[in-house]
Amino acid sequence: MAQVMKNQGKVLPDDDSADLREIGFRSLDFSELALRVEDETGDELNFDAPGLRQIATVGDVLDFLLQLQSE
Amino acid sequence: MSAGEDNRIVASGRRLTWRELPLADLPSPVAVLAATGLDALVAARQHAVQGTELVLSTPTRVDPELRDELADAGFTVVRLDDGDVTVVEKGRQRAAEPERLWLLTSGSTGRPKRVGHTLDSLTTVRGTQEPRTWLCPYSPGTYAWWQVVTLSLTQPGQDLVVIEPSQLDNWAQIASEHGVTAASGTPTFWRQAIYRDGEALARVPLRQITLGGEPVDQAILDQLREIFPAARISWIYASSELGASIVVHDGRAGFPREWLDRSAADRPSISVDGDELVIRSPYHGVGLTGAVRTGDRVEIIDGRVHIVGRLNSDEINVGGSKISAGLVRHVLTAHPQVAWARVTSRKAPIVGRMVQAEVVLAPTADRTVIDESALVKWCGDRLPDYGVPRRIRFLDEIPVKETLKSDV
Numbered sequence: 428m429a430q431v432m433k434n435q436g437k438v439l440p441d442d443d444s445a446d447l448r449e450i451g452f453r454s455l456d457f458s459e460l461a462l463r464v465e466d467e468t469g470d471e472l473n474f475d476a477p478g479l480r481q482i483a484t485v486g487d488v489l490d491f492l493l494q495l496q497s498e
Numbered sequence: 499m500s501a502g503e504d505n506r507i508v509a510s511g512r513r514l515t516w517r518e519l520p521l522a523d524l525p526s527p528v529a530v531l532a533a534t535g536l537d538a539l540v541a542a543r544q545h546a547v548q549g550t551e552l553v554l555s556t557p558t559r560v561d562p563e564l565r566d567e568l569a570d571a572g573f574t575v576v577r578l579d580d581g582d583v584t585v586v587e588k589g590r591q592r593a594a595e596p597e598r599l600w601l602l603t604s605g606s607t608g609r610p611k612r613v614g615h616t617l618d619s620l621t622t623v624r625g626t627q628e629p630r631t632w633l634c635p636y637s638p639g640t641y642a643w644w645q646v647v648t649l650s651l652t653q654p655g656q657d658l659v660v661i662e663p664s665q666l667d668n669w670a671q672i673a674s675e676h677g678v679t680a681a682s683g684t685p686t687f688w689r690q691a692i693y694r695d696g697e698a699l700a701r702v703p704l705r706q707i708t709l710g711g712e713p714v715d716q717a718i719l720d721q722l723r724e725i726f727p728a729a730r731i732s733w734i735y736a737s738s739e740l741g742a743s744i745v746v747h748d749g750r751a752g753f754p755r756e757w758l759d760r761s762a763a764d765r766p767s768i769s770v771d772g773d774e775l776v777i778r779s780p781y782h783g784v785g786l787t788g789a790v791r792t793g794d795r796v797e798i799i800d801g802r803v804h805i806v807g808r809l810n811s812d813e814i815n816v817g818g819s820k821i822s823a824g825l826v827r828h829v830l831t832a833h834p835q836v837a838w839a840r841v842t843s844r845k846a847p848i849v850g851r852m853v854q855a856e857v858v859l860a861p862t863a864d865r866t867v868i869d870e871s872a873l874v875k876w877c878g879d880r881l882p883d884y885g886v887p888r889r890i891r892f893l894d895e896i897p898v899k900e901t902l903k904s905d906v
Contacts, residue, residue, distance in 0.1 A: 434874040434888075454817065458846040459888040462854075466889070474847050 428452075428488065431460050443486030450485070457488070464492055472496075500546050502651045506631075508676050509660035510536035510580075516651060519543050522583055524576065526594040527551035529568045531560055531586065533579035535660035538638030541578060542647050546617060549596040553612065554639035559602070559900065564610060571612070601641055601738040601783070613738045614784030621648045622742045622781055629655035630706060633673050633681035635666065637900050641738045642711055646682055663900065670698040680706035682734075684902040685718045686838070692721055693837045693861065693896055700725050710734035712903050713805055713824050716751040717831040723749060735805060740790055741781025744768060751828075752802030770796055774809055797822055804828075811842075814885075817849035821885035826853055829880045830887075833873065835863035838896045840904065841887060855887035858896050 429439040437451055461472045472495050482491055503517040522540050524530065528550060532538035538554060545552045553573055560568070565575050565587050572592035577584045599620065600612045622645065632650060636643035650658040659676045661669045670691055673681065681704055683691075688709060691699045707722055707729050714733040722731055733751075735744035743766040746753050753768075761767045766779040767789075775792045782790065795812040797804050806812050806824025814821050823841040830839035838858040846852040859868055870890045877886045897904045 434871045435878070436875065454848050455852075455883060455888070458849045458852055461847045462844065462852065462889055471845075472847055 428460055428485065431456050431463065434459075439485070443484065443489070445485045447483060447485065447488070452485075452488070460488070460492070464496070468496060470496070500651050501654050502649075502656060505650050505654065506657040507536075507539060507650070507660070508658070509539055510534040510662065512536060516543055520581055521547065522578060522581060524550055524578075524583065525574045525589075526596075527553075527573045527589060527592070527598075529553040529555070529560070529565075529573040529575045529589075531555055531557045531575065531577045532638045533557060533577065535634070535638065535662050537578040537580065538643075539647070539658075539660065540581065541638075542644075542651065545599060546651055551594040551596065551598045551600075553600040553602065555602055556638055556900070559637065559639075564602075567609075598784075599644075601644070602639065603738045615644075615738075617648060617651070619741065619781055619783070620644045621652050623649050623653065627653050627656060629657075630680040631657040631659060631676065631678050633659050633661060633669065633678045633683075635661040635669055635681070635683055635687060635902060637663075637902075640901065641736060641741075642682065642902075645736070645742065666898070667694065668698075670695060670702055673702045674698070677703060679703055680708075682708035682710065684711040685709055685714055686712060686896060686898055686904040687902040688718055688722060689838045690896045690898055692725070693858065696725065704729050707731045708734060710736055711901070713807055713827075714751055715828040715831055717828070719749055719751060737792070739783050739786055740766070740777050740779040740792070741783075743777045743779050743781070750802065752799065752804040755798060755801050755803055758803065770798075770803070773797070773813075775805060795822070795824070797825060814843040814851055814853055816851055816853065816884035819882065819884040821853065821882065823853070826855070826877065826881060826885055826887060829877055830855060830857060830873065833868075833876050835860050835868045836873070837861075838904070844889065849884075852889070853885060853887045854889040854891075856891045856893055858893050 432439040465472055504515050506515055519540055521544055524544055530541040541554050544550050568575055569587040569589045572589045574589040575587040577586055597616050599615045602610045632646050634646045650656045659678050704726050731749050732747045734742050736742040744753055757768055759769050764780055766777055769776045773795050775794045775796050776789050777792055778789045793809050794805050795807055795809045797806050806822045812823050814823055827839050827841040830836050836857055837860045840856045842854055843851040844854045873890055
């Protein structure tokens with residue numbers, strides 16, 4: 428997630444409760460993060476926008492990706 | 499006898515003229531799989547002298563399935579190796595069609611297909627030419643190969659230096675030794691020459707440089723201009739089906755918008771339908787009449803019409819916003835430290851598809867500075883956010899196929 432932010436010229440805050448809108452983490456960034464996870468794990472991730480409604484913070488993103496991988 | 503009979507040829511380690519080329523004992527119709535560049539020239543001259551109905555290719559480009567298809571269509575498939583003829587597969591009995599030449603298209607969509615031509619329909623340069631020594635790096639029997647070969651066969655003073663596939667890595671040195679003054683190649687071919695050994699390339703006394711076979715971007719034209727300030731640099735849009743249809747000499751990518759929808763009986767007419775290039779050409783293959791949809795996608799930018807890629811693969815839809823892979827590629831190759839780039843789409847959650855790229859950095863690039871972040875920023879400054887490649891893979895070599903293309 429830090430690399431995704433860095434490529435966009437932004438910095439990932441240390442605080443997991445940081446709000447995604449405030450730090451400028453958008454849907455394109457979320458998609459890119461998913462591709463990076465796919466490349467690391469070799470598994471395709473399948474989810475769409477409605478599944479992200481409850482995701483508001485950095486911590487939510489990380490939890491969501493962990494949950495996807497464990498399914 | 500053709501007007502180029504006394505032109506000199508360098509091929510497969512031999513120096514001779516067209517007139518001195520031996521004739522081979524070939525049946526007609528015949529599909530010749532030429533083992534060497536010289537064998538391919540023997541087959542071409544045989545056709546020119548005797549009108550043999552001919553398909554010309556190489557052993558590696560014709561797989562067993564295609565061999566069967568050719569035999570079924572009446573062609574006896576032979577291997578021509580250092581002048582020796584070996585029948586590989588006998589063709590179904592049928593009368594030959596004299597003077598007919600068949601080209602196998604590169605088959606970017608499915609199986610290769612045959613396009614009918616004659617030596618005359620393949621000869622697009624007819625005016626008197628200044629004497630030149632041409633490099634022929636193309637694979638025998640392709641449209642681009644025939645363009646260079648017919649020029650030498652039909653025009654006095656047009657000598658030929660044939661490059662074998664095994665010589666592609668050091669063609670510049672060979673071209674220097676033989677005083678090559680004109681060369682035609684794909685943008686990938688030229689990029690690879692600059693990448694491998696720009697100094698060796700600069701020693702070739704080129705006065706005419708031609709690019710074709712792939713989308714041509716401004717970056718490669720500018721790089722060649724810098725190395726060869728006095729040469730004429732041209733790009734050509736040509737295909738097996740339509741022949742050479744667009745020729746641009748002004749050193750700029752794309753062609754002027756004013757060229758669209760002009761008609762003249764003896765010249766190709768060019769138009770755009772939606773974003774597809776449509777051409778009506780006097781040089782087209784047999785059976786093609788009227789306007790032909792090329793399957794190539796165009797973008798009009800600042801009064802120039804740019805051919806950016808294939809219609810079925812160029813447009814990438816990122817969450818409902820559309821971007822041309824060709825334009826993203828042009829942005830990447832415009833970076834001074836990028837030697838080559840390929841841009842494709844990749845399935846991605848939420849947005850459906852995302853832009854990704856493969857890149858070869860210039861040999862002089864500082865790899866500690868030019869990384870994925872640096873190129874993403876370069877693209878971010880020049881493209882909408884949905885067009886920026888989000889995954890960039892770095893390759894060590896420019897990939898080139900036998901067609902001198904790299905499927906960009």
